[in-house]
């Protein structure tokens with residue numbers, strides 16, 4: 090393994106990514122590489138384009154210009170001659186199945202148990218063997234500390250527990266990349282810690298993660314790199330201690346001053 094590291098390719102390669110909603114330019118040329126196993130935290134003010142960028146990575150939004158590669162494949166398009174051609178819905182679904190996403194609102198299926206929520210995509214969408222999917226779900230629930238909730242319904246769980254189920258559900262498709270969009274913002278303050286701890290464990294276990302969050306302490310402890318976005322640009326990035334402890338850009342300084 091280690092001998093190969095020198096030549097390891099980034100898992101995510103975003104190049105000059107532009108995105109506009111009608112005349113509103115939201116992403117204005119984003120370049121970002123994420124290495125396998127790396128944990129990148131994206132910070133930035135409201136409206137700076139963080140969610141839009143995450144949504145572009147799994148093609149929930151189409152980009153206007155530039156390219157996003159995940160695992161060596163361009164997301165949403167393929168090259169035909171020198172032209173980009175849109176991928177079919179099936180091909181996009183296949184790409185998306187390698188990327189797990191966790192949102193602020195956990196959106197579990199209310200009429201399904203925890204177990205059913207987790208095996209739905211592997212069995213229903215990917216045709217995985219049911220017994221194997223259940224075994225995997227049980228392993229994932231142990232990983233997020235919810236082995237005792239296998240047969241509970243979402244309404245019987247706290248917000249923090251529901252979010253941990255949502256994380257287990259995202260992991261059930263065995264993603265090579267996990268995207269988190271403010272996963273703790275909808276939680277009562279006392280429930281934030283348990284979700285962040287789960288995410289810290291995943292980070293330590295080597296999962297590749299891009300996390301949008303306002304939890305500065307998580308960024309400091311769990312991130313390999315902190316990226317600061319402002320107005321559709323990455324204005325600064327680096328090691329957490331550098332970006333958080335000694336920000337260089339005035340916009341980063343102004344943003345971080347709010348958390349002191």
Ligand SMILES: Nc1ncnc2c1ncn2[C@@H]1O[C@H](COP(=O)(O)OP(=O)(O)OP(=O)(O)O)[C@@H](O)[C@H]1O
Pocket residue numbers: 110113115133134135136137138139140141142
């Ligand atoms: N579907 C959409 N249609 C039109 N405009 C949109 C859409 N989604 C986002 N926007 C606009 O794009 C800009 C960036 O939004 P985005 O949600 O990416 O910001 P953000 O950095 O995630 O902000 P927050 O911290 O508040 O979540 C905002 O001005 C927003 O109003």
Ligand SMILES: [Mg+2]
Pocket residue numbers: 139140141270
């Ligand atoms: Mg957002």
